[in-house]
Amino acid sequence: MKDPFQNSTKVKWKYRFLALDAAVDTGLYRLRETLLRWLENVNSVMRRLRVTGWRFWLIQMLSGGLTMGVFGALFALSWALNDMDRTIGGLPEQEDYAVTFLDRFGNEIGKRGILQDDSFELQDLPDNFIKAVLATEDRRFFEHFGIDFLGLARAIVENARAGGVVQGGSTLTQQLAKNLFLTNERTLTRKIDEAFLSLWLEARLTKRQILKLYLDRAYMGGGTYGIAAASEYYFGKSAKDLTLAESAMLAGLFKAPTKYAPHVNLPRARARAKEVLINMVQAGFLTEGQIVGALRNPATPVDQAEKDTPNHFLDWAFEEVKRIVGGKHRVLTVKTSIDMTVQRQSEQAIDSILRENGKRYDVSEAAAVLMEPDGAVVAIIGGKDYGKSQFNRATDALRQPGSSFKPFVYTTALMNGYTPKSVIQDAPITIGNWSPKNYGRSYSGPVTLLNALRRSINTVPVRLAQAIGRDKIVEVAHRMGIHSELKITRSLPLGAAEVSVMDMATGYAVFASGGKKAIAHGVLQILDSKGRVIYDYNRTHKPEQIIPPETIAGMNEMLVSVVNAGTGRRAQLEGITAAGKTGTTSSYKDAWFCGFTGNYAAAVWFGNDDNHDTRRLTGGNLPAMAWQKIMTAAHQQVELKPMPYVEDPILFQKNHQNIQVAAAGRIKDLKTQRSNQRLSPSVVNQLDQLSKLFNHDDDASGSQPQAPELLPLPAASPNKSGSVPGLTQLKQPPSGGLSELKTAWQRDQTSIISR
Incomplete structure (x- = not known):
């Protein structure tokens, strides 16, 4: 049913x-x-x-x-x-932060957010500043009850005459109501809300209290709120000491702080200040004669580029602070990981290289991040001039990394059964309609992974990606610290996806840490207004192994070879083992060098904001030079730490010298046996050349030969050809001399003398 x-x-x-x-x-x-x-x-x-x-x-x-x-x-x-x-809870609490930043040694380096200085009274401010604000924002402020119908009518007439918006109809009280309770959306309902809330403010507060609150809460550009913070930020002085010209420039910010901020567009800011001065005359607050001096000598703000403040770092760390504390605390003191000495030297390195080589290579911008192996950021260069552009190219810009992305491909390969000595074919390859080419358009046939990375061969990582799967590469890259979206495309292994400089430094820090997770951070401790520690990075983060040690051992060996004898030779550090990888994108739009030591990891990028091509700038050029300068500065007066799974640099140098002595001795022993072993003249000639090789160093490139391990001499007799068994046969010695002979010998992957 x-x-x-x-x-x-x-x-x-x-x-x-x-x-x-x-x-x-x-x-x-x-x-x-x-x-x-x-x-x-x-x-x-x-x-x-x-x-x-x-x-x-x-x-x-x-x-x-x-x-x-x-x-x-x-x-x-x-x-x-x-x-x-x-309004049930009364006036809302200040939602913006007041943060004082300290470097890693406890020295104050700057502030962000609202400057908590409510101690001054209106009578302490210059009279001209108050007049400038009222003349521009609300001339009848002390006469109306929150809504000024006469002022609204006057604004309509003035705007009609000017053919555009030159005066606003909102009273100063209405603007305060919007700042305290509402958003910036331009709707009729918001204007009605604004009117009612302004009436509530007028009924609750005195005129002087409203004006004081308005000056404390208004956004003034440059990340500052309130007249006190703006005065310190733009002119480096107390608001009590503002001149007429400076007062006019600050009063002009209330209308559109981002548009008229002097550090963004000084001519526009001065033009706006001139309008304010004219408004003061029209309102009857000043005479024309009283503003002549301010018109002839407009205000000049402090050059943000010349201030000894790490502004790009502070902008980035400020966002980190807000993520950590949420809305619980507003007045904070933050100890950061920055080292101001290294920061200044890094800025000088980037500035000098751009100044000396920028025109030659048609490159105008650079960015860099230096961090410790756990991700503690020591220095950030977000651009060459913060005063002209506050855009942080180190943290916010996404650029193609080119070959500097390849270590993530090789790391994935080593995690899936490959080794540095695995042999892959370097030959032309076509996937669909895409045929990647090597730099120089030449191919070497079978090569080891170590040599492929050292020489930055393109076909090998493409073949590896096909074999292991591009999705695995993306997973490993994200695990190592790349946060941007990595689209799975055919060109992914060659660095076609976009990444940030910060993320690349974080990824390379995993190699420096021995495979432990690196989290980019600038905040070490946060203290509230009473001095209590409310956050400590070391308490909340514990080391986590994310890449197997054997994989890191192989990768570090390979990346050291890039700096010692590959494309990154300009990044070599005196007495310190360095590892890294160059990166150059198609059409030379972006040039990178990313690398690490036992103490630090760093990523450096050079390019142009408008993305136009540089003049054949490669990662092994200016980026490697800048990286070398930054790393040299960072390693001053610090205890050197050995690179994980790579020999200590001092021991490496001693062992290298011992190998040279041992090799020369062994070759001498062979030469003394030529009479009874009847060595052929060609083999004797090879032994002579190798003997010279181990006793002289005339490599024009400056790279040191890496001698293979020498094993005991075999007891076997010479074969029919008269050569020693196991001795690699060299072709006719190159005509270029010992330098070319060394290069040819270094390419060989077998031992000179084996069992």
Whole structure:
């Protein structure tokens, strides 16, 4: 039997809608009848009073107006009651932060957010500043009750004459209401809310309190709120000491702080200050003669580029602080990981290289990040001039990394069974309609992974990606610290995806840490307004192994070879083992060098903001040079740490010298045996050349030969050809001399003498 109640819910809702419709119709009918009866009563009264003609219609209009007024008042009251819900808790607390930043040694390096200085009173501020604000924002401030209808009418007339918006209709109280309770959306409802809330402010506060609160809470550009913070930021002085010209420039910021900020566009800021001065004359606050000096000598803000403040670092760390504390605390002191000495030297390195080589290579910008193996950021260069551009190219810009992305490919390969000695074919390859080429368009045939990375061969990582899967490469790169989206494309292994400089430094820090996770951070400790520690990085983060040690051992060996004898030779550090990888994108738009030591990891990028091509700038050129300068500065007066799974640099040098001595001795022993072993003249000549090789160093490139391990001499007799078994046969010695002979010998992957 069918359930008779299965549609009961639908039926119930149907009858509810019908009942609602009937109620609405009934209400409208009753309203109509009420209005008709009211009109009939009015007409009856008019007939009894014998009111006719124009008097009759006048009374009708007044009656209708009164009715509409009552309904309007009731509507406004209901709207106002809704707005009053926003004021239940009184004035909202300051939602913006006041943060004082310290370097790793406890020295103050700057502030961000609101400067918590409420100690000054209005009478302490220059009289000209108060006049400049009132003349520009609200001339009748002390006369109206929160809404200025005369001021609104005047603004409409002035804007009509000018053919654009030159004056606003909102009073200073309305602007404060918006800053305290509302958003910046331009809607009719927001303007109505603004009007009611301004009336509430006028009823609750005195005029002087409203003005003081307005000056404390207004956004003034450059990450500052309030006149005190703005005065310190733009002019490096207390608000009490502002001149007339400076007062006019600051008063001009209230309308559009980002547009008129002097560090963004000084000519525009000065033009706006001139308008403010003219407003002061028109308002009757000053005479034309009193503003002549300010017009002739406009205000000059402090050059943000010349201030000894790591602004790009502070901007980045400020965002980190807000993520950590949320809305719990507002007045904070933050100890950071930055080393100001290294920061200054890094800035100088980038500046000098751009100044000396920028025109030659048609490159205008650079960015760099230096961090410790755990991700503690020591220095950030977000651009060459913070005063001209606050855009942080180290943290916010996404650029193609080119070959500097390849270590993530090789790391994935080593995690999937490959080793540095695994051999891959370097030969032309085509995937669909895409055929990647090597730099120089030459191919070497079978090569080891170590040599492929050292020489930055392109076909090998493409083949590896096909074999192991591009999705695995993306997973490993994200695990190592790359946060940007990495689209799985054919060109992914060659660095076609976009990354940030910060993320690349973080990824390479994993190699420096021995495979442990690196988290880019600039905040070490946060203290509240009472000096209590509310956050400590070391307490909340523990080391986590994310890459196997054997993989890191192989990768570090390979990346050391890039610096010692590959494309990154310009990044070599005196007495310190360095590892890294160059990166150059197609058309030379981006050039990178990313690398590490046992102490630090760093990534350096050179390019142009408008993305136009450089003049054949490669990662092994300016980026490697800048990286070398930054790393040299960072390693001054620090205890050197050995690179994980790579020999200590001092031991490496000693062992290298011992190998040279041992090799020369072994070759000498072979030469003394030539009489009874009947070595051929060609082999003797090879031994002579190798003997010279181990006793001289005339490599023009400056790279040191890496001698293979020498094993005990075999007891076997010479074969029919007269050569020693196991001795690698060299072709005719190159005509270029020992330098080319060394290069040819270094390419060989077998031992000179083996069992």
